[in-house]
Amino acid sequence: MAQADVTLSEIRRRLIGADDAERAGDDLLARRLRDEALLLTSAAQSPEPGPERDAAEHDATERDEPRAPAGNGSTSALQSVVDRGHRLAKRPALRRDDVRKLSGSRDEGKRVMGLAIIQKRPELGSIETLVEAVSGSRSTFEVHQGLVAARAAVDARTLDDDELAALREAIRVPLAAGRICGDESIHLARQLLEP
The missing domain is CATH 1.20.5 (Single alpha-helices involved in coiled-coils or other helix-helix interfaces)
Structure with a gap:
């Protein structure tokens, strides 16, 4: 095993x-x-390459799920954290407080894990977590995962009107300042700004 x-x-x-x-x-x-x-x-640790991992990556590509832009080894390690977070999100025992602890960590891997869980279970997220992920001083990878989580929350309608306005403002500022990078992230940010 x-x-x-x-x-x-x-x-x-x-x-x-x-x-x-x-x-x-x-x-x-x-x-x-x-x-x-x-x-x-x-x-x-990152799972070893194998059929299960390859299949999961293939399935995500086939479903057109947003994935972070390709990058160095650190990015691929974080992508494996996202994949694990998606699997962990299937556990009904997870609570909003569990995700809040991950998202509030100083460790980027834990924060990314929290965002990955929110991507699959938006009801476990909070507006504070989403705003921090897209507007805080984060890596490009983490900002991208925050945008994917924000998209999931918007699609699931877990945000009220005031929270949606706050999220859009949190996206608008770094987008205008050029702090949201990568074509896919910029496209996602612009989609989230649309009414």
Whole structure:
């Protein structure tokens, strides 16, 4: 079994345990197990190339999902974090607070993981997380992931009118200043500014 499979198995085990603990009324144990699952997720190494990874990348391309512009090894490592975040988002045990912790981290990988989860489960995001991701001092990759998460939130209608206006303003300023880079990111930002 590959390291990534072992890690995913450990994450799954902890999240299931957290659900069980919560049902049993042990909120402290449930929180601890969720925190451990999040730590394992952020510490997981990039999966080795193989059929499963190739298939996931092919599927994303076939569905025309926005992907970050190609770049160096750091970008590909972060893309694997996005892929893991998308898989982790399938877990019903995830809570908005879990995503907030990831998104508020000083670690770029954890923040990207939070954005990846929001891309698949926009209801777990917050306007603060989205605004920070698209307008804060971030890498081009992270800004792109923030824009993809923002698009998911807009499409899912998880933002009220005031939040949508705040998001658009947070996008407008860096776009006008040239801080949103890459054709795909610029196109996505412009789409989000449309009424």
